[in-house]
Amino acid sequence: MAANKSNPAMDFLLDSLRANRDAVYKDVAAEAGKKKLKVYPIMWGRAKTLLGIVKMAPRGKGKAARAKAAAAPAAAAPTAPKRGPGRPRKSTKPARSAKAASPSFDGTIESIVAAVKSSEQSRSRYRAALERIRSIVSDCLG
Numbered sequence: 317m318a319a320n321k322s323n324p325a326m327d328f329l330l331d332s333l334r335a336n337r338d339a340v341y342k343d344v345a346a347e348a349g350k351k352k353l354k355v356y357p358i359m360w361g362r363a364k365t366l367l368g369i370v371k372m373a374p375r376g377k378g379k380a381a382r383a384k385a386a387a388a389p390a391a392a393a394p395t396a397p398k399r400g401p402g403r404p405r406k407s408t409k410p411a412r413s414a415k416a417a418s419p420s421f422d423g424t425i426e427s428i429v430a431a432v433k434s435s436e437q438s439r440s441r442y443r444a445a446l447e448r449i450r451s452i453v454s455d456c457l458g
Contacts, residue, residue: 325353329363337369 325348332344341360348355365372399405 325355326359326363328353329355329359330367333363333367333369337367 328348328351329344332339332347341357344360345355361370364370
């Protein structure tokens with residue numbers, strides 16, 4: 317088992333933060349440079365966390381944990397993700413089969429035929445109106 321080794325740069329950061337909790341990284345890094353210690357910003361954040369100056373998020377809740385959970389075998393029944401507020405629930409009805417779709421298919425054809433007939437009637441009315449307009453214009457012009 318590895319012994320708990322001391323890092324002089326980390327010890328220096330911890331001592332500096334204990335002395336002055338409001339210290340700035342730039343100043344402390346400059347002092348560490350004078351003592352020939354290499355200090356990185358990640359070490360600064362870790363030292364602040366160790367002293368309780370800043371809070372640290374719980375470990376094991378990030379992207380890697382979600383990816384690992386997604387790759388785990390789906391032993392449990394998969395559940396749908398929760399929908400946002402105001403969104404309707406997903407329908408639990410199964411999709412219709414081809415046989416169940418045939419009665420609505422007949423109704424669809426009938427509605428298409430009715431739409432075509434009404435458009436034909438409208439077309440004939442508009443054509444008659446245009447013929448009247450043409451005859452009036454031709455009488456005026458000539």
